[in-house]
Amino acid sequence: MTTTPLPLPTCCTALSSDWPFPFPAEGARLVSMRFDPARLDHGDFGRCGIAPPRGVSKRQTEYLAGRLCAHEALRLTWGNGVMVKPNEDRSPAWPAGCVGSITHGGGWAGAVVAQASHWRGLGLDVERQLDVGRADRLMEEILTPAERQGYSTLSDTERALKVTLTFSLKESLFKALYPLVRTRFYFEHAELVHFSRDGSARLRLLTDLTPEWTRGAELDGQFVCFEDYLLSLVSIRAA
Template sequence: MNPLPACCTPPLAHWPLPQPLAGAQLVSTRFDAALLAPTDFDLSQIPPPKGASKRQTEFLAGRLCAREALRQLTGTGSTPACGKDRAPQWPTGISGSITHSRGWAAAVVARSTDWRGLGLDMEQLLSAARAARLAGEILTPAELQRLAQQPAEQQAQLVTLTFSLKESLFKALYPLVLKRFYFEHAELLEWSEDGRARLRLLCDLSAEWRHGRELEGQFSLFDDRLLSLVGIPAR
């Protein structure tokens, strides 16, 4: 096992979401870009990305989580490379997703025979002012109508939730369809206090993934952050 860089806490295997996915492994770490050392990538045997120290530390923390999650799942800790489309390149037979936000990173992995697609996303909760500015870019007309029916103090959280779940949906589906889609191409239909959610596609992505197809998601709140996950079962 490679030494742990000082900028990251020891990877933690846990499940900070309401519904465990059978056969899936989730690992997280906390990181501090101010503690990134020039030798940390060599120490971790992970090729560094281009960018400022913040971007490099996020990448390093996410890859460390992915490597440990793969080790937990398969017994072999490999590091997913970054593809031309910037998506992680998982080992054959593995589905996975990586996320990071303001000092916290995580990765989730599973065998493709259990979960065909996984999408994990962490977001800092939006302020009321920022949520109001972004709502028109993130929400569909139907979602905006539902937003207006919510108490004012809950609207920023709903905008954050919609943003995060759509990011998770994209991460779960993109490896299956290899086609980009955007906020207006999906809709959050339902969500509940116990962390369950349901989304619907509003475009055709492939012969299988057509307009109207619905998918399940889940989410949790902690440390002023919102974590969401969309899993596409193999069966």
């Protein structure tokens, strides 16, 4: 455990602990950074105490940046930081009494953590906003039949936002729920039933995952757009 920030590799920018979302999540801490795979030094893994993953430099830099964000978020929350290792299923193995989520993409990485006494699950996802052509091509893979209603009447900007947002929120939903249900589910197993320009959203399960998490269960999410990114969060409050 470390009580001081780790030195950052040259492939990573300074860490930010700003809360970007429109609504607070009590006790949750989000840390983010930018990263550049072209500047990766493979010796950074050893210096940071992180086992490098397999893959190309892009994948390795994403992993490094995400773990450094998680380390700092844990340090800011508990006064000490630990390096989050992967479980056998490759999900992050958070310390006892902690919940969290890591995301990375398009040169941006972030991690959100909180005490399990406040939240049962947290799911964080960042996506580069889709252009309308790609959104239209991906629409049938991501949107359920109910979510597709009225899609063709939307403007180009609205269609691109809807597909990007639905994709991201379903990713966040999976990250928040998977540690609780230990059952994989996919885009067709949940639907976005509401979202607003104020950044609020609501999702509904379309399948039974456990006796507690069944078809029809609804969860709240939120999102924010910045630059050409969309960041989403699904939070499951502790009882």
